[in-house]
Amino acid sequence: MSNEAKLELDGKVFTLPTITGSEQERAVDVSSLRANTNFITLDDGYGNTGSCVSKVTFIDGDKGILRYRGIPIEELAEKSSFIETAYLLIYGTLPTRPQLKQFSDTIAEHQFLHEDMKYHFQGFPAGSHPMAILSSMINAASCFDEGLMNWHEGKARFDTYVAKLISQVRTIAAYSHRQSKGLPLMYPKQSLKYTPNFLHMLFSMPYEDLEIKPEVAKALDLIFLLHADHEQNCSTSTVRMVASSQANLYASCSAGVCALWGPLHGGANQAVIEMLEQIHREGDDGSKFILAAKDKTSGKKLMGFGHRVYKNHDPRAKIIKKACDDVLSKLNINDPLLDIAKKLEEAALKDSYFVERKLYPNVDFYSGIIMRAIGIPVEMFTVIFAIGRMPGWIANYKEIMEEPKTRIYRPRQIYTGRTENHYVPLDERK
Ligand code: SDX
Numbered sequence: 001m002s003n004e005a006k007l008e009l010d011g012k013v014f015t016l017p018t019i020t021g022s023e024q025e026r027a028v029d030v031s032s033l034r035a036n037t038n039f040i041t042l043d044d045g046y047g048n049t050g051s052c053v054s055k056v057t058f059i060d061g062d063k064g065i066l067r068y069r070g071i072p073i074e075e076l077a078e079k080s081s082f083i084e085t086a087y088l089l090i091y092g093t094l095p096t097r098p099q100l101k102q103f104s105d106t107i108a109e110h111q112f113l114h115e116d117m118k119y120h121f122q123g124f125p126a127g128s129h130p131m132a133i134l135s136s137m138i139n140a141a142s143c144f145d146e147g148l149m150n151w152h153e154g155k156a157r158f159d160t161y162v163a164k165l166i167s168q169v170r171t172i173a174a175y176s177h178r179q180s181k182g183l184p185l186m187y188p189k190q191s192l193k194y195t196p197n198f199l200h201m202l203f204s205m206p207y208e209d210l211e212i213k214p215e216v217a218k219a220l221d222l223i224f225l226l227h228a229d230h231e232q233n234c235s236t237s238t239v240r241m242v243a244s245s246q247a248n249l250y251a252s253c254s255a256g257v258c259a260l261w262g263p264l265h266g267g268a269n270q271a272v273i274e275m276l277e278q279i280h281r282e283g284d285d286g287s288k289f290i291l292a293a294k295d296k297t298s299g300k301k302l303m304g305f306g307h308r309v310y311k312n313h314d315p316r317a318k319i320i321k322k323a324c325d326d327v328l329s330k331l332n333i334n335d336p337l338l339d340i341a342k343k344l345e346e347a348a349l350k351d352s353y354f355v356e357r358k359l360y361p362n363v364d365f366y367s368g369i370i371m372r373a374i375g376i377p378v379e380m381f382t383v384i385f386a387i388g389r390m391p392g393w394i395a396n397y398k399e400i401m402e403e404p405k406t407r408i409y410r411p412r413q414i415y416t417g418r419t420e421n422h423y424v425p426l427d428e429r430k
Helices: 033-037 073-079 082-091 097-109 117-122 130-143 146-150 155-180 194-203 214-226 234-243 249-260 268-281 287-294 315-330 336-348 352-356 364-373 378-402
Strands: 004-009 012-020 026-028 057-060 065-068
Touching: 004 033, 012 033, 065 073, 065 082, 065 315, 073 214, 073 315, 082 097, 082 155, 082 194, 082 214, 082 378, 097 155, 117 130, 117 155, 130 155, 130 249, 130 378, 155 194, 155 249, 155 378, 194 214, 214 315, 214 364, 214 378, 234 249, 234 378, 249 378, 268 287, 268 336, 268 364, 268 378, 287 336, 315 364, 336 364, 364 378
Parallel strands: none
Antiparallel strands: 004 012, 012 026, 057 065
């Protein structure tokens, strides 16, 4: 296997090095292309372009493989927890018992926000989308801790901010929901673990202790875990883009929240439920909608289907589909949207349009149904995704900061606009 690529341009042959990763993925390293040939590469949507080398997560889209630091997602889903998996992603290995306790204790220590932050929440009108509040308040949180601007002063300080952000994104998210519904903010409860505490802050009312069903907390913890990282997706690439300018951790992750919000990315779970509700409302068994999703002029897509990398089943979708059945039967819920989703999946997987384009259910196709079953409001679905993805964003941020060779991300372009022309005074313009 050659470790060089030959490129012929204008009759001249250039040699470019190649790189092979630990899973035998191969790339042509074009870092020297422009200096030696005056050409750049162009790759709309970066479908063929690696922005970095990374040790955090590996996906094989053809085989439907997803591993966090080499451990298959199926094993973590069955045996781990969200916080333990967060540690694995950020620090590279599963924590020992003392390490896990230290990490969990630091997260618990920082579960409260600075009390003055509540005045910022009160500034948002009821009905504000919680993703807008979340991205703003993550950045706002950095104003209440002057040390954050000097986050790079030592590992201990960085580790504190890692745990603090994982803890506070959950508190901010719960407060975002409460504020958007005009409800009183519910403080965290020191006696509760990460995910039950989030459910408490989301749903408890003053002077009433919410009964948190273990199966509900377990289902949500699994959803967080399955969303924890996913290579260089749109939002993680955004975090790395901002981090490459040496911005602080909170600023970079706040930018990640904004990128995740889009309906083609993290907003898809909300879009899936809205799609299923529309199908149910119209009395369609899904067949009409499938026809529309195949018709480019309809402006409709089968939300929760398709993926830039997976050209086979998204392993997370398989795990969530099974969890769906488990949770709904344990909670004794019979949701017509689940039946519609299963019919849509069955029909699409037999339909040549989807088969030819290798469009399979992705992580978002069933996740919304579980969240709906445990009472999460649909506008909070992408916020749940953001809480889950926070460890992946932090792990990628840390990778950038620890790589001395990291340069600021600054892609080139091919200009296709007007060539040189000159200023025309206002009265002479036609
Ligand atoms: C996530 O990157 C990640 O890792 C993301 C994520 C993560 O964990 O971070 O996995 C989470 O964002 C999952 C994706 C959630 N989004 C959706 O479910 C929205 C619906 N899906 C599509 O918009 C689309 O499949 C994307 C955005 C997911 C992928 O888009 P691509 O790779 O740019 O694919 P494409 O748009 O070029 O589609 C190729 C073809 C096109 O048809 P042709 O031009 O070849 O005729 O497939 C069609 C598309 O029209 N197509 C769909 C479709 N998805 C693609 N047609 C109908 N319904 C769909 N859902």
